[in-house]
Amino acid sequence: MLRRGALALLVPLRRRSAMATPPDRRFVVELAGSELVHFSLSDDDNNHRAPPRCFLPRPGRCYSFCLPAAGSPRERVRAARLHRLLQRRLSQEQPFGVGSAALALLSYSPSREAALERGFLVQDERRAPEIERSLEELLRHLLPAPVHLAVYEVAEGGEVRCALWRLDGAAQGRQLVRRARVVAEEEPALHPAGAHLLEDAVFRSRGAARRILEECTSLIPEAKAVLDLVDQCPQHPKKGDFPVIVIEGLDATGKTTLTQAVKDSLNAVLLRSPPPSVSQWRKIFDDEPTLIRRAFYALTNYILASEIAKASSKLPVIVDRYWHSTAAYAVATEISGKVQNLPPLHHEVYHWPEDLLKPDVVLLLTVSPEERIRRLKGRGMEKTEEETELEANTCFRQKVEESYRRMENPTCQPVDASPSREEVLKAVLHLVKNQCHLP
Numbered sequence: 001m002l003r004r005g006a007l008a009l010l011v012p013l014r015r016r017s018a019m020a021t022p023p024d025r026r027f028v029v030e031l032a033g034s035e036l037v038h039f040s041l042s043d044d045d046n047n048h049r050a051p052p053r054c055f056l057p058r059p060g061r062c063y064s065f066c067l068p069a070a071g072s073p074r075e076r077v078r079a080a081r082l083h084r085l086l087q088r089r090l091s092q093e094q095p096f097g098v099g100s101a102a103l104a105l106l107s108y109s110p111s112r113e114a115a116l117e118r119g120f121l122v123q124d125e126r127r128a129p130e131i132e133r134s135l136e137e138l139l140r141h142l143l144p145a146p147v148h149l150a151v152y153e154v155a156e157g158g159e160v161r162c163a164l165w166r167l168d169g170a171a172q173g174r175q176l177v178r179r180a181r182v183v184a185e186e187e188p189a190l191h192p193a194g195a196h197l198l199e200d201a202v203f204r205s206r207g208a209a210r211r212i213l214e215e216c217t218s219l220i221p222e223a224k225a226v227l228d229l230v231d232q233c234p235q236h237p238k239k240g241d242f243p244v245i246v247i248e249g250l251d252a253t254g255k256t257t258l259t260q261a262v263k264d265s266l267n268a269v270l271l272r273s274p275p276p277s278v279s280q281w282r283k284i285f286d287d288e289p290t291l292i293r294r295a296f297y298a299l300t301n302y303i304l305a306s307e308i309a310k311a312s313s314k315l316p317v318i319v320d321r322y323w324h325s326t327a328a329y330a331v332a333t334e335i336s337g338k339v340q341n342l343p344p345l346h347h348e349v350y351h352w353p354e355d356l357l358k359p360d361v362v363l364l365l366t367v368s369p370e371e372r373i374r375r376l377k378g379r380g381m382e383k384t385e386e387e388t389e390l391e392a393n394t395c396f397r398q399k400v401e402e403s404y405r406r407m408e409n410p411t412c413q414p415v416d417a418s419p420s421r422e423e424v425l426k427a428v429l430h431l432v433k434n435q436c437h438l439p
């Protein structure tokens, strides 16, 4: 049974080009431990490059497929939701029974940045025929025809070979498109998703985020309510004469505790993001794919900005999370693999949006991973999916924190938040009073 709104997913996406796999097509899959494996398909007998580090369970088989690249905001929203639906179907515990697993796959063209496609690589340890049948049925049901399904096996001598099949619509038949060897490829200088962050995850203008949420109103009723609130906000709210201080950091670094204490010490206004006017809808958007989720958070920052403008005309303002959180978590989610895969320093993705009210000071609370886990447990709250992710996935946490550290104009100034509440407060007040010329 397809989820609410899922049927709307079946609005045809951009039809796939006739060429199944253009010659320079590359693929990258993230294995356990955030290890990336880059590979391509070669039918050139003179290409003696070795097979990639193995993503194939022995003596098993693998399958992969990609959704067509999407263009307009409407196509991108539908492709993102279809990808999420497939991710849900494929990432249930062992989607097709014991010994199977689904990994995120990206397909890209080194010569054409625009041609990024997202898909999945399904590992089958048992070489069970029913897995291939179930997967094929799922693709025929959910993806716009023609779908290309790649089947990988280890051949004699350890070669990895691929058979590429074309599935045309509901008919059961399939045509063999090509057979090829799978060869390892060098890791490119930049992560293939890096060039797409600004369209798919980090929104650098109110209009860019708005265009995405506008395409969701028929799928997510709450999207209209968010857009109505954003539209009531002035386009360029001006910061008042009082200082605006943002506190950033991973979950359980002490932001809530510190912002409350700084508010009391400075007789300031405390604002949290997302603001209360929209926080009721967070769970709905947290359940959506990155494209929609981050467009929601980006727009909540513009609603917050109008509240900051008003408050800072009367009193100092302390903010618990703002645009840096939106950007850092989006980058860390989209860029697979290890920290070194992040976009380089000074990349546009780290630059504050020109149309968003800018704070005076941004402080990044940092604590050791061990202290953070102690505080998470101390808080006793049920862990959000993301906190579980952060705890389980050191690499994700490191990418979030490194993304914060690369932010520019304004930067995130690191503050060691490991000491006691009192000592952290004292250090922060000293910093803020100096930088904001407060008594």
Ligand SMILES: Nc1ncnc2c1ncn2[C@@H]1O[C@H](COP(=O)(O)OP(=O)(O)O)[C@@H](O)[C@H]1O
Pocket (backbone or CB within 6 Å): 249, 250, 251, 252, 253, 254, 255, 256, 257, 258, 375, 376, 378, 379, 380, 417, 418, 419, 420, 421, 422, 424
């Ligand atoms: N300096 C500190 N030393 C020890 N525990 C702290 C400190 N600051 C906060 N805590 C505790 O850590 C937990 C998480 O703090 P919290 O302010 O909720 O973090 P965040 O808002 O960043 O998620 C809470 O139980 C809080 O009481």
Ligand SMILES: Nc1ccn([C@H]2C[C@H](O)[C@@H](COP(=O)(O)OP(=O)(O)O)O2)c(=O)n1
Pocket (backbone or CB within 6 Å): 249, 250, 251, 252, 255, 273, 274, 297, 298, 301, 321, 322, 323, 325, 326, 327, 329, 384, 386
């Ligand atoms: N301005 C904001 C605020 C939060 N977010 C996202 C970033 C993460 O996915 C979550 C973290 O928010 P959460 O409220 O769970 O974090 P804390 O518990 O307050 O530390 O929300 C955002 O993208 N932009």
